Amino acid sequence: MHPTDFTLRGAIDALSEGIISSVELTSAHLDAIAKLNPRLNAYISVTGEQALAQARASDARRAEGTAGPLDGVPLAIKDLFCTAGTRTTAGSRILGNFTPPYESTVSANLLRDGAVFLGKANLDEFAMGSSNTTSAFGPVENPWSRRNDPETRLVPGGSSGGSAAAVAARLALGATATDTGGSIRQPAAFCGIAGIKPTYGRCSRFGIVAFASSLDQAGPVARTVEDCAILLRSMAGFDPKDSTSADVPVPDFGAACARGVKGLRIGVPKEYRLDGTPPEIAALWEQGLAWLRAQGAETVEISLPHTQYALPTYYIVAPAEASSNLARYDGVRFGLRVTEPGSDLKDLYERTRAEGFGAEVRRRILIGTYVLSAGYYDAYYLKAQKIRALIKRDFDEAFRTVDAIVTPATPSAAFGMDEKQDDPVKMYLNDVFTVTANLAGLPGLAVPAGLDGQGLPLGLQVIGRAFDEETVFAVGAAIEHAADFTALPALRAGI
Ligand code: GLN
Numbered sequence: 001m002h003p004t005d006f007t008l009r010g011a012i013d014a015l016s017e018g019i020i021s022s023v024e025l026t027s028a029h030l031d032a033i034a035k036l037n038p039r040l041n042a043y044i045s046v047t048g049e050q051a052l053a054q055a056r057a058s059d060a061r062r063a064e065g066t067a068g069p070l071d072g073v074p075l076a077i078k079d080l081f082c083t084a085g086t087r088t089t090a091g092s093r094i095l096g097n098f099t100p101p102y103e104s105t106v107s108a109n110l111l112r113d114g115a116v117f118l119g120k121a122n123l124d125e126f127a128m129g130s131s132n133t134t135s136a137f138g139p140v141e142n143p144w145s146r147r148n149d150p151e152t153r154l155v156p157g158g159s160s161g162g163s164a165a166a167v168a169a170r171l172a173l174g175a176t177a178t179d180t181g182g183s184i185r186q187p188a189a190f191c192g193i194a195g196i197k198p199t200y201g202r203c204s205r206f207g208i209v210a211f212a213s214s215l216d217q218a219g220p221v222a223r224t225v226e227d228c229a230i231l232l233r234s235m236a237g238f239d240p241k242d243s244t245s246a247d248v249p250v251p252d253f254g255a256a257c258a259r260g261v262k263g264l265r266i267g268v269p270k271e272y273r274l275d276g277t278p279p280e281i282a283a284l285w286e287q288g289l290a291w292l293r294a295q296g297a298e299t300v301e302i303s304l305p306h307t308q309y310a311l312p313t314y315y316i317v318a319p320a321e322a323s324s325n326l327a328r329y330d331g332v333r334f335g336l337r338v339t340e341p342g343s344d345l346k347d348l349y350e351r352t353r354a355e356g357f358g359a360e361v362r363r364r365i366l367i368g369t370y371v372l373s374a375g376y377y378d379a380y381y382l383k384a385q386k387i388r389a390l391i392k393r394d395f396d397e398a399f400r401t402v403d404a405i406v407t408p409a410t411p412s413a414a415f416g417m418d419e420k421q422d423d424p425v426k427m428y429l430n431d432v433f434t435v436t437a438n439l440a441g442l443p444g445l446a447v448p449a450g451l452d453g454q455g456l457p458l459g460l461q462v463i464g465r466a467f468d469e470e471t472v473f474a475v476g477a478a479i480e481h482a483a484d485f486t487a488l489p490a491l492r493a494g495i
Helices: 008-016 022-040 048-064 105-112 161-168 185-190 225-235 279-294 307-328 345-356 359-372 377-398 424-431 435-440 469-483
Strands: 043-046 074-078 116-121 174-179 194-197 217-222 265-269 298-302 404-408 444-451 457-464
Touching: 008 022, 008 225, 022 043, 022 048, 022 074, 022 116, 043 161, 048 116, 074 161, 105 116, 105 174, 105 225, 116 161, 116 174, 161 174, 161 185, 161 217, 174 185, 174 194, 174 225, 185 194, 185 444, 185 457, 194 225, 194 469, 217 225, 225 444, 225 469, 265 279, 279 298, 279 404, 279 444, 279 457, 279 469, 307 359, 307 377, 307 424, 307 435, 359 377, 377 435, 404 469, 444 469, 457 469
Parallel strands: 074 116, 074 174, 265 298, 265 404
Antiparallel strands: 043 116, 174 217, 194 217, 194 444, 404 457, 444 457
16 A cells, blocks of 8 residues: 555554654655646645654654654645745735744644644635636646546636645645635535535634635545544634634544434525536435435425525625735735835835736725725625625524535536636636535535546535534535545546
């Protein structure tokens, strides 16, 4: 077995049994990155020397008997998390060579538990996108390809496309990611891996470059549901440095994966049966529900009546918050500064922001500024906030009678790198099944469940009650068990 083929759980066991050292495991991943990253572009920066130093330190801790729960496990870190001493780009030119003097709380928690960082994973600029084609550092390629059309290069989804592609291609055992409207779940589904956006407040946002602060949540992607559970346990926890971080205990998510679904009531929202959903996705959804029934769950139809307003609501709230958050990139405080001799401050702002931000980020800032402007605030932003409250109320109602909700993760499989690029609205439709969980602050897990006719992975989504990730993991693990998803992407290490 090639060392990059371990699951994260398997690697932890192999490390503790002395079957492999962290240096061996880390070197195998660095070799795989050297071979495949020039094509996949999943990493913006590879921190090989630092990774090997961390691996040696981990092996020493293990020899002393002081190893932590993730000791020696090589991970990728989405380049939206500040990493002390390592350049952090947010996929943008505007941060220039910004090297944070501090560590994000989530990545600090992983380091505390012994993880090894291989490098910084590519992403859509400021996490805005569904295809990882808006990165200033070039697009990421999905390691999967269509059976009958292997030449067409596919997107890995976004915005955490680098994290998902790295994990699917075995260039990391797991990765951090963030999800504002679907950026963990959609790329996980496109790349045939698992990913969870936990409840808002479960992971600290301290040190994560902000997109839309009331929606942003960190979470893991990994090749199994249990691997996500293990990572989330380390990433999560109260942090006084984030005023929206929740002071609640972090349960043993890994143990919850083995709970089973017997007696659980699973909601099936009728509004998620959209016209134009490919029949394969509708069939996989039915199949997923049948698997859960076969394991003792009951499935019931529910109604989430405001679902149809979720995307328009998201595309008002998220750009509004983004336009405010991104005002700080003014050429004075961080990174890039573009100026001409004799030009004034306004000119400095304009030149820096025009050159530093890509087209999608500029579009979001324009939309956000517009919906917050004095004349339109009530008509757009305020109205969107009211609908957001109704969307949340729909879920509160539903969770009075069901324990979890199961839906498709995405309305399509991965698409070609030059498809949908000319139409932002088509691109925004990718998030139709995922944004509701962000608007309501609820946990959502994507789990690979099958393949489409072209051999591309398709995922199902499990949404749970706030702070009930344990049930979400139990349902996700039950689907994973029944799906027995063993297909592998064409591009991967170890072959
Ligand atoms: N695709 C969505 C957007 O572009 C979600 C991105 C995300 O979750 N970060 O806004």
